[in-house]
Amino acid sequence: MEPIHDVLIVGGGPAGYTAALYAARAGLDAALLEKLSAGGQMALTTKIENWPGFPDGIDGFDLGERMQRGAERAGAKTVLAEALSANLWGEIKTVETSAGRFRARTVIWATGAEPRRLGLPGETELTGRGVHYCAACDGMAYRGKTVAVVGGGNSAAADALQLSRVCKRVVLVHRRDTLRAEKAYHEQLMQAGNIEFCWNSVPTALLRVGGLRGLRLRDVQTGRERDLACDGVFISVGRAPATGLVREQLALDEAGSILAGESTKTNLPGVFAAGDVRAKALRQIVTAASDGAVAAHEAAAYLAGGG
Ligand SMILES: Cc1cc2nc3c(=O)[nH]c(=O)nc-3n(C[C@H](O)[C@H](O)[C@H](O)COP(=O)(O)OP(=O)(O)OC[C@H]3O[C@@H](n4cnc5c(N)ncnc54)[C@H](O)[C@@H]3O)c2cc1C
Missing domain, CATH: 3.50.50.60 (FAD/NAD(P)-binding domain)
Structure with a gap:
């Protein structure tokens, strides 16, 4: 049988890797699934000028790799695999991937957005x-x-x-x-x-x-x-939330974004939505990272019985 992780994070953009960093630093066993490479959408741009702390800007791909290294240094694991289906009901959640089945007590859905x-x-x-x-x-x-x-x-x-x-x-x-x-x-x-x-x-x-x-x-x-x-x-006609795999299980708005407030809590216990997949006003790296931190915090509280 596959191990049961404390937290399974789907998506290795800024939301996913910040969630992984915070979860690992909270002492949780955190695994992150990414189908391509670290960084998500920001890896497509060569200069990010609004991520605080880099007055001369930073390459998006480089920032993604740094986020991955930081999370892994804290103890999170990256698995290069694509989530193909998910069962988020129940106490133990399962995600079928291109590299086999993963099980976890909490899931942070951070699959971002994809081109329309x-x-x-x-x-x-x-x-x-x-x-x-x-x-x-x-x-x-x-x-x-x-x-x-x-x-x-x-x-x-x-x-x-x-x-x-x-x-x-x-x-x-x-x-x-x-x-x-x-x-x-x-x-x-x-x-x-x-x-x-x-x-x-x-x-x-x-x-x-x-x-x-x-x-x-x-x-x-x-x-x-x-x-x-x-x-x-x-x-180049915009981007849509990547929520196809969870649309039957999680409450979405009419644009297909996951309905989860600032707490990142979805309609299912133990399931959190972080970053561009969540219905929100501002889709940026800094807000995705912020969601990731909150989602990890809420996942830890849920696991401790207080979520
Ligand atoms: C060209 C471009 C330039 C941008 N420039 C800026 C900027 O300068 N400043 C700024 O603040 N914001 C910028 N943005 C927006 C910013 O990149 C996004 O708001 C941010 O990346 C959202 O982060 P996220 O983690 O929610 O999702 P994403 O970055 O979309 O990451 C989601 C990750 O999930 C993975 N994934 C998706 N589905 C699966 C699956 N089924 N299984 C496994 N993995 C999966 C994807 O491969 C991806 O790596 C830019 C966006 C683009 C497209």
């Missing part, structure tokens, strides 16, 4: 092969080529700028006639020289001949369709 998809036919199949969700990760593959960026917020603007430094041509496709991105981005986008705008347009199909060849776009005002030839598409 457009839901176009072929999107899943082309992911990583023409369709991408992270310019920082995959942009270099399009050096000297033409790419489309879909979206109009800050992350779409940042992606377009980043891609404009390596690509020949970047076409920003947005369903409205102005960007939602902060004004600071507008001037930089205009000055880039190789960024074009495709306003009032939504993608309706991924064009493919073997691999991706372009996007079919519909003008939302006229209904007319046209084809845009491009080598790659970067989809």
Whole structure:
């Protein structure tokens, strides 16, 4: 039979690793499951300028690794595995993973957020092969080529700028006639020289001949369709809470975020939600870390019989 951990943490972003640090320092047997690598979303950015204590900023990947090292030094264990299903009812919770079954008396769900998809036919199949969700990760593959960026917020603007430094041509496709991105981005986008705008347009199909060849776009005002030839598409239309595995067990809001107040307590005893998965006003590294600390504290209180 598998051992029963005091705390099983699912997700190795700032919420998960802070929970692991606090749980281990409280003397609990804490195991953390991570399907990719430490850091979560912040590992996608090269400069974080609002994590206190680093006046010159810090690389997100580096910060993630530091958080992992800190938690492990305190005694927490990382298991590189993907949670595939969970049974969070009852006193002993079980999580089935790509590396076998894990059991624990408490679970801290810290799976963060993942990119929203457009839901176009072929999107899943082309992911990583023409369709991408992270310019920082995959942009270099399009050096000297033409790419489309879909979206109009800050992350779409940042992606377009980043891609404009390596690509020949970047076409920003947005369903409205102005960007939602902060004004600071507008001037930089205009000055880039190789960024074009495709306003009032939504993608309706991924064009493919073997691999991706372009996007079919519909003008939302006229209904007319046209084809845009491009080598790659970067989809940047926001992020959604990664709560698919727990949606039948934990109470969620209409956006799919776990309903747990500042205490991080969910509707199930011994189950806590920390970071971007939780319904909250501000999704940042510092608030994710804060949730992680609170969740570990609440898990310890629950195990001591006072939670
Ligand atoms: C490009 C970018 C730049 C950003 N820049 C900043 C910034 O400068 N400052 C700032 O404060 N915030 C920034 N943010 C937001 C910040 O990164 C997030 O608010 C924060 O990372 C949330 O932490 P989290 O631990 O809740 O979730 P996440 O960081 O999303 O981590 C969740 C982890 O869970 C893992 N996971 C998910 N599902 C499973 C599963 N089934 N099994 C195992 N593991 C799983 C994921 O692989 C991931 O590592 C940025 C976000 C992005 C995308």
